[in-house]
Every structure is written in structure tokens, then in C-alpha cells.
Amino acid sequence: MTSKARAILLSLLLCGVAAPVLAQVSSKAPPPVPAILKTAEARDIHSYAQPLVARVTHIDLDLTADFTGHKMTGTAALDIAAAPGAKDVVLDTKGLVIHGVTDAKGKALPWSLGKADPILGAPLTVTLNGNRRIVVSYDSAPDGAALQWLTPAQTAGKQKPYLFSQGEAILNRTWIPTQDSPGIRQTWTARIVAPKGLKAVMSAKMLTPNGEPLPDGSRAYRFSMDKPVASYLIAIAIGDLTFTPLGKRTGVYTEPSVMKKTAYELVDVEKMVAAAESLYGPYAWGRYDLLVLPPSFPFGGMENPRLTFATPTIIAGDRSLVSLVAHELAHSWSGNLVNNATWSDFWLNEGFTDYFENRIMEKLYGKPRADMLADLGWSDLQDAIKDAGGPTGADTRLHLDLTGRDPDDGMTDIAYQKGATFLRTIEKAVGRPRWDAYLKSYFARHAFQSQTTAGFVADLRQNLIKGDPKLEAAIGIDKWVYEVGLPDNAVHIKSAAFPAVDALAAAFAQGGPAPLAKWNAWSTPERTRFVASLPRKLSDERLATLDKAFGLSAQGNSEIRFVWLELAVANRYQPAVPSLETFLTEQGRRKFVAPLFKDLMAQGDWGRPIAKGLYAKTRPLYHAVTRQTVDGVVK
Known part of the structure; x- marks a missing residue:
């Protein structure tokens, strides 16, 4: 030897x-x-x-x-x-x-x-x-x-x-x-x-x-x-790293200096596990802990078994962004217990999980909040379809052709939001009790196995459709998974709260006052909706009024800060550039970083110099996942 x-x-x-x-x-x-x-x-x-x-x-x-x-x-x-x-x-x-x-x-x-x-x-x-x-x-x-x-x-x-x-x-x-x-x-x-x-x-x-x-x-x-x-x-x-228990089988790891605020934010994790189990069966992995990472982590979260990795951008101080935890927890069933066999079927992980996440949020925090999150997801889906080349774009399919491509190319909101919308459409067609019974049996039947789109479709037909031609026609399975665009029967969950928010946004855009009292009473989804629904063309005066009223450039809630910076870049609003530079330097979450650099590059002689100068400084701070995406944007 x-x-x-x-x-x-x-x-x-x-x-x-x-x-x-x-x-x-x-x-x-x-x-x-x-x-x-x-x-x-x-x-x-x-x-x-x-x-x-x-x-x-x-x-x-x-x-x-x-x-x-x-x-x-x-x-x-x-x-x-x-x-x-x-x-x-x-x-x-x-x-x-x-x-x-x-x-x-x-x-x-x-x-x-x-x-x-x-x-x-x-x-x-x-x-x-x-x-x-x-x-x-x-x-x-x-x-x-x-x-x-x-x-x-x-x-x-x-x-x-x-x-x-x-x-x-x-x-x-x-x-x-x-x-x-x-x-x-x-x-x-x-x-x-x-x-x-x-x-x-x-x-x-x-x-x-x-x-x-x-x-x-x-x-x-x-x-x-x-x-x-x-x-x-x-x-x-x-x-x-230090550890704080959150419940009998849940806890959080993070750095000592940020543990107090992190543990406060995640206080409901044990309840989330119980809520998930009540929907789709026992949690199969023993413990469910989280690790809240430094800001360069490229994703919102990663569903690693027993230990979800999470971005610190979910720590908003008011527990308003914990839907991300519900999402990663849901992966313990859809993605970990039953996962996609190839990356062409990524939607089997994320579409199922996005649907499941919303059900957990509804069970814990009520239907109004869940509906707001689903409605925001619908808007994200429309943007994803546009980014994929419109309704006829090849990448608007759930089952993708990734030949010769990096699998990251398929990790878009099509997989998440179109997938979740497909499952909501099935739920509407068969009724929630029957759909829940099927999903619970599906996870049990395929536990610790991988799955393909073809395998799921066959299982759906065998164990839910059961040869019913009217139900088959009402759902349109093949059209959903193998064809481009969004089928006509897509279920759009509409929040009852958003019409009033949209009306106030329209009024503000026309010169009305900033609705400060409403803003203070709104939840994070309502605030996000208000800013995101404002026209992409606003005067500097309107933008300054908005920022001063709501403190958007100094906003600690990452989701609200992001939609504000998107609006500011679209209007070439120079006073927001320092906030933009700070935001892109202090965190590396691809969901935020890549779109903002893309928006900057689209602004030509105003935005390109900002993007190139800033990326030269921030690129070494980002994980390879984020760098790979932004490298293709900032050229």
C-alpha cells in the first residue's frame, strides 16, 4: 500500500x-x-x-x-x-x-x-x-x-x-x-x-x-x-455562528451580532411547520432550522433539507417578509420530498412550492394577505412573459428545452408563477377538498423520488382526472405544460384591497397628495403595490414628494426599496442614485441586483455609466450565481 x-x-x-x-x-x-x-x-x-x-x-x-x-x-x-x-x-x-x-x-x-x-x-x-x-x-x-x-x-x-x-x-x-x-x-x-x-x-x-x-x-x-x-x-x-431555538423542532443560526433581530423576525416558524403538515402530511426531515446568511447570498432562500439558507434581506423588522420562509418550508415537500428529475422540469419544484407557500400564508395570516401575495405574483407573471419574448416566447412553457443552455436560464417567474397558476386552475376545476387530497397522496406516493413533467401528468390523469373527459377539457393539461403563453382558463387571484391602492396611485400620479395615513396603515404588499403601480414616467417633483413622504430611499424593507429604485431608475431620478448604489453594494440577492442593473443599462447615456462604474466595485462582492447573470447584462 x-x-x-x-x-x-x-x-x-x-x-x-x-x-x-x-x-x-x-x-x-x-x-x-x-x-x-x-x-x-x-x-x-x-x-x-x-x-x-x-x-x-x-x-x-x-x-x-x-x-x-x-x-x-x-x-x-x-x-x-x-x-x-x-x-x-x-x-x-x-x-x-x-x-x-x-x-x-x-x-x-x-x-x-x-x-x-x-x-x-x-x-x-x-x-x-x-x-x-x-x-x-x-x-x-x-x-x-x-x-x-x-x-x-x-x-x-x-x-x-x-x-x-x-x-x-x-x-x-x-x-x-x-x-x-x-x-x-x-x-x-x-x-x-x-x-x-x-x-x-x-x-x-x-x-x-x-x-x-x-x-x-x-x-x-x-x-x-x-x-x-x-x-x-x-x-x-x-x-x-450561534443558534437560537424557535420551537421544539425549529431554530435559527446566524452571526451573534444580528441574532436578536433575526430570531424576532422568525418567531412564527414553528407555526408554519404545523400549518404545512395540516395541509399535505407529516414533515419528513426531523428538524427545520434556518441559517440567515451574510448579504451576498444570491437567492432569497435555498431549501436545503433541515437547514434553509436565507438572505438577510427578509429581516424587515416587522415580520412582513416571512412568506419567503413559508416558501422554503414548502420545498420540504415539493422539491425535497419529490423533486424535478431534470432542470427542464424546474417548475415541478417551484410552481408547486409557490402554490403551497400561498396556502401556508392563508392558513396562518388569513385569505386577504394570501390574496395580496398571489395578486402580486400575477403581476410578476405578466412581467416574466414579457421578458420571455411575449406570449409566443418558447420559454413561457412550463416544460422547457434547455439544450445547450445553462439550467439557470430556466429559473424565471414562469416556473414559479405560471406553475402556481396552473395548480390554482386545477383546484378551481376539481374543488379544494379533492385537490388537497390528491396533492397529499401525490407527495406520499412519490416520497424521496424524483419526477418528470410527463410523470406528473400521467399521475394527475390516473389519480385525479380518472378518465373524465369534461374535467380533462376544463383543465387543458397539455396546453398548460407543453405550450407557450398563458391559457385562457388561468385563475387570477385578485386582492380585494388592491383596487383602492391602485386608485390612490393613479390620483397621486395626477398631482394628488401622498396618502400618508393610508401608507401607515397598509401592509407591505399594499405598499409594494402602490409604488409598483405608479407610471414609469413621473416628474422629479412627484418623485421627490413620494420619497419625502414615505422615506423610500432609506427604506429598510428590501421589497419596497426595490420597487422604489426601479421607479427611480425608469425616471432617471438622480437624487435616488446614492440609495441605489448603497442597495446594490450592501446585498447581492439576484432578484434585486440583476433587474436594477438591467434597468440602468436600458437608460442609455444616463444609466450605463452608473451601471458599469458600480458593477466594477460590486462584482467581487457578489456570489458566482449573481455574477453570472449580471455579467450578461453589464457589457
Whole structure:
């Protein structure tokens, strides 16, 4: 045995993977290939994996976080389910430095790294030689897109560095050599060594809450996910973290300096879990905790199992933006329990979840508030259709053709809002009790499995439509999922509160007074609606009156600040530029950042210099997900 092989085997033993366990694993018959993976619709064009030949079923990670070199270094031990006669297993990688591959006993295995594709990365092909467990020794690259290494200055506490990951859609291959395809679900464990004074958390059960002390002052944290999940849901964060319980099975991690206001904001999380369970069945993941991250996190939230990652832009001080938490919680059923098998079917995650989110909000906060959120979503859908080229745009379909494209191209409000509207349309056609019973049975029937659009459509017809031609015609399933635009039977939930808001916005635009008394009584959705519905052409006088009355440029609510800045940019309103620059510098949420840079670029000789100068400063602060989108805008 070579010294490197001994080191790898020792690493495995330190991970708790003892020889008897290896023997037990190798004695089991490989699990059967999930039926969905045998269908043509489940072929993943964004992965090199060949799951019908050999697929990953379990991962054991043993990694050290190198904050100096900005890399994760160590091993990934993979259990492989191989078809009879399979010679190789093909893994997804992007930018990884592969040091070697062995079997479970440390014997070297032949491997090769194929030609790299700009989107997909490079295939890692390993010759199995009859083995069902392989060990890959590697480093991630300092610029690996999934990982963002923050300086102390980029954190709330300003004292210690921070690391977090974002794996969706196909970024986890930049730090884990596995089959990075949503249809290939895998269980996993991890041993993570974090520097002295920093705590590691992951999207799994934490086995060592305080870590195991090591001689150099660092600590080893251990985690286990015993339920098969899509690889993009493996997530990690390391930083100066503290924890506050919110309920018997809920809590929040964040930096100590912002914990008090964060815990206040999230006080209803335990109630949300109970509300979700009352709708669609038991929560299957044990605990539901949140990690509120530094501002550069590129999304509102990420539904990592057991540990939702969330942006600090939801911390508004008045609990008005917690619908995002309801959304990420709903993913525990739609997206985690049952997930999309390919990225062409992203709507199966987000459309279901957006619908489910609204039902949680209705149950906890009442129908008027839920209706306002749904109505705002309808407006977002109209904008998304316009951005996709209008009603005939190819990307207005739910089931997308992403051939040759980055899967991020399909992550638009079409998936979210058209998907949710489709489900509301079904609900209207069959009635809420029947629809709820179907959804609950759907999640139970497909628990811990992936799904395709074709699979869902077949299930819908078999278990809900049941051959009823009138119901089939009333819904128009194929038109919704496979055709462009928005079908005529789309259900538009209209808020009873918004007509009065719209009337006041129209009156203000015509020179009327700012409705300060109404503003003070309004909820965040009403305030957002008021600003968003104002004409894109207003005088500086009207804009100044608006800003002075409502303090919009200094607004702490990120949703209201965003719609105000969109209005200001559309009018080339110079006094709002300092607020715009601050907003784009202090947070990196793609939902806010990308549209504002796009709006600036559209303003020609006024906006382009602002956009280019500002992006030169802010780009290093953003996660790769945000940079990738904005790079295509600011040219």
C-alpha cells in the first residue's frame, strides 16, 4: 500500500467508516434503478452521469476548509450501484483538482478527466474493477462557483471569515465529485474540519454540535443525511455562528451580532411547520432550522433539507417578509420530498412550492394577505412573459428545452408563477377538498423520488382526472405544460384591497397628495403595490414628494426599496442614485441586483455609466450565481 493510499484509508477511518461497515456495504445487493430514471424524459442533458450503467447512491465526505487557499481539500467516498458488466462510473466535476482514486482498501483505480465544457465542467471516469465503493482524493478550485469565501469585512460581525455554498442548479460539482443530477438521489455523511473559532453547519443531521477538538485548535464537525436527496441540496456554511431555538423542532443560526433581530423576525416558524403538515402530511426531515446568511447570498432562500439558507434581506423588522420562509418550508415537500428529475422540469419544484407557500400564508395570516401575495405574483407573471419574448416566447412553457443552455436560464417567474397558476386552475376545476387530497397522496406516493413533467401528468390523469373527459377539457393539461403563453382558463387571484391602492396611485400620479395615513396603515404588499403601480414616467417633483413622504430611499424593507429604485431608475431620478448604489453594494440577492442593473443599462447615456462604474466595485462582492447573470447584462 502506498503512503497516499494509507492516508486515504486513514481519512476514511477518521470519518467513522470502519472496515466492518465497508464489508457490510459491499455485501448488499445494489438498489434497483428508480423507474423514473428509465424513462426518456429523465435523461439529464446537464450531467455526464450514466445512471442506468452506474450511479452514486451514497457519499462520505471528509473535507478540510482552507480559508487561506480558498478551497476544500480531502476525500469523497462514493457507493456505486452498477449494472451487471458495468466497467466504469462517470462523475460530474468542474474545476476540481483530482489527486487520485482508490477502492475502499486504498488500491489505486484507473481514472481520467475528460474535456471540460464551459457549462457542464468535465466528466471524471473511474474504472470500477468490480468495486462498489470508490474514494476520490481532491481539492476544489479557489474560484469554485458553489463556494463563496467572505472576508471578515463582508460579514455582520466584521471579525471572522465566512464560507457558504449554493449548489442549485449544477454548481455542487465545483466542490463535490459526484453525479450532479437532480434525478440521482443520494444519502450522505460528512466530516468537516473548520478553523479555530468557526462553526460548521450543513443540510443534514448534526452529529457533533460543538465539534471535535483537534490538536491545532480546529474542530471536526460530523453530519449525516440518511434520506436520499438530490446532490444540489448538499450545502455547507462555516462562520461565527450561534443558534437560537424557535420551537421544539425549529431554530435559527446566524452571526451573534444580528441574532436578536433575526430570531424576532422568525418567531412564527414553528407555526408554519404545523400549518404545512395540516395541509399535505407529516414533515419528513426531523428538524427545520434556518441559517440567515451574510448579504451576498444570491437567492432569497435555498431549501436545503433541515437547514434553509436565507438572505438577510427578509429581516424587515416587522415580520412582513416571512412568506419567503413559508416558501422554503414548502420545498420540504415539493422539491425535497419529490423533486424535478431534470432542470427542464424546474417548475415541478417551484410552481408547486409557490402554490403551497400561498396556502401556508392563508392558513396562518388569513385569505386577504394570501390574496395580496398571489395578486402580486400575477403581476410578476405578466412581467416574466414579457421578458420571455411575449406570449409566443418558447420559454413561457412550463416544460422547457434547455439544450445547450445553462439550467439557470430556466429559473424565471414562469416556473414559479405560471406553475402556481396552473395548480390554482386545477383546484378551481376539481374543488379544494379533492385537490388537497390528491396533492397529499401525490407527495406520499412519490416520497424521496424524483419526477418528470410527463410523470406528473400521467399521475394527475390516473389519480385525479380518472378518465373524465369534461374535467380533462376544463383543465387543458397539455396546453398548460407543453405550450407557450398563458391559457385562457388561468385563475387570477385578485386582492380585494388592491383596487383602492391602485386608485390612490393613479390620483397621486395626477398631482394628488401622498396618502400618508393610508401608507401607515397598509401592509407591505399594499405598499409594494402602490409604488409598483405608479407610471414609469413621473416628474422629479412627484418623485421627490413620494420619497419625502414615505422615506423610500432609506427604506429598510428590501421589497419596497426595490420597487422604489426601479421607479427611480425608469425616471432617471438622480437624487435616488446614492440609495441605489448603497442597495446594490450592501446585498447581492439576484432578484434585486440583476433587474436594477438591467434597468440602468436600458437608460442609455444616463444609466450605463452608473451601471458599469458600480458593477466594477460590486462584482467581487457578489456570489458566482449573481455574477453570472449580471455579467450578461453589464457589457
